[in-house]
Amino acid sequence: MQVHHTDEASYHIIAVVGEVDASSSIVLDAALEEAINQKKQKILIDCTELHYISSPGIGVFTSRLDDCEKIGIALVLFGLNDKVFNVFRILGLDQLIKIVKTKEEAKSVAK
Amino acid sequence: MINTIQVACDKHNLQQLRQFVADRLHDFAVAPAEADMLVLAMDEVCANIMVHSHQCNPSDNLELSIWLEGTRLIFEVQDYAPDCYFDPANYKVPDILQIIAEKRNGGMGLILVKKIMDEMQAEKRGAYNVYKFAKNITAVL
Numbered sequence: 001m002q003v004h005h006t007d008e009a010s011y012h013i014i015a016v017v018g019e020v021d022a023s024s025s026i027v028l029d030a031a032l033e034e035a036i037n038q039k040k041q042k043i044l045i046d047c048t049e050l051h052y053i054s055s056p057g058i059g060v061f062t063s064r065l066d067d068c069e070k071i072g073i074a075l076v077l078f079g080l081n082d083k084v085f086n087v088f089r090i091l092g093l094d095q096l097i098k099i100v101k102t103k104e105e106a107k108s109v110a111k
Numbered sequence: 112m113i114n115t116i117q118v119a120c121d122k123h124n125l126q127q128l129r130q131f132v133a134d135r136l137h138d139f140a141v142a143p144a145e146a147d148m149l150v151l152a153m154d155e156v157c158a159n160i161m162v163h164s165h166q167c168n169p170s171d172n173l174e175l176s177i178w179l180e181g182t183r184l185i186f187e188v189q190d191y192a193p194d195c196y197f198d199p200a201n202y203k204v205p206d207i208l209q210i211i212a213e214k215r216n217g218g219m220g221l222i223l224v225k226k227i228m229d230e231m232q233a234e235k236r237g238a239y240n241v242y243k244f245a246k247n248i249t250a251v252l
Contacts, residue, residue, distance in 0.1 A: 021129075022158040023122035029216070052129075054154050055223060059216030062207075066214055083147045090148075090226050091219055092207050 012040035020057030048079030155220035
């Protein structure tokens with residue numbers, strides 16, 4: 001599993017590639033923490049190459065959602081395949097975390 | 112057909128376990144979307160056992176078996192942990208809003224297992240813990 005950081009204007013994009021499970025979620029957690037510590041205000045998580053996620057990966061977002069809201073950071077996920085989206089949906093997190101289909105939508109939501 | 116796999120309690124073996132479950136469910140002609148969720152459930156169960164019962168000690172093992180009883184899929188996980196016993200049937204599902212408010216990164220695995228599986232039970236067989244899960248298969252290829 002790999003993460004790639006890119007900046008597009010005021011948006012910070014973290015692309016997640018591969019499978020996020022109990023052994024690899026620490027990599028995603030470190031990437032998100034780094035972006036928050038760098039005071040990025042609009043963080044978009046690119047999931048187009050994310051093939052699998054289990055609860056430790058989901059936990060990366062639930063553990064930081066409250067802080068992001070309080071600090072005023074826009075955190076938006078986009079490009080989830082059906083399998084990955086289903087995990088968020090089963091937990092009811094599709095109603096609590098901003099999840100959209102495309103990068104353009106994510107930028108619009110994060111404005 | 113080999114329906115049992117044994118792995119060391121190392122989280123890096125979860126990918127191998129997922130592949131094993133996916134292959135067996137393909138053999139049993141389980142519909143892909145349903146199979147994806149069952150793979151996830153077994154990943155969560157095995158990860159929990161590795162972390163909470165064995166502290167990821169690679170000297171310890173767990174064993175996962177899968178078989179079909181009619182239209183009922185059975186998953187059985189065994190581990191040797193004399194001093195540890197957890198009954199998932201008595202697990203109280205936490206509120207997801209509470210998890211977010213407490214900034215927790217855990218506690219959701221068993222929520223997923225409970226929502227995906229139709230039945231789950233645990234028992235002690237000597238020093239072994241045996242966790243058994245059942246799923247009624249509604250869609251096949």
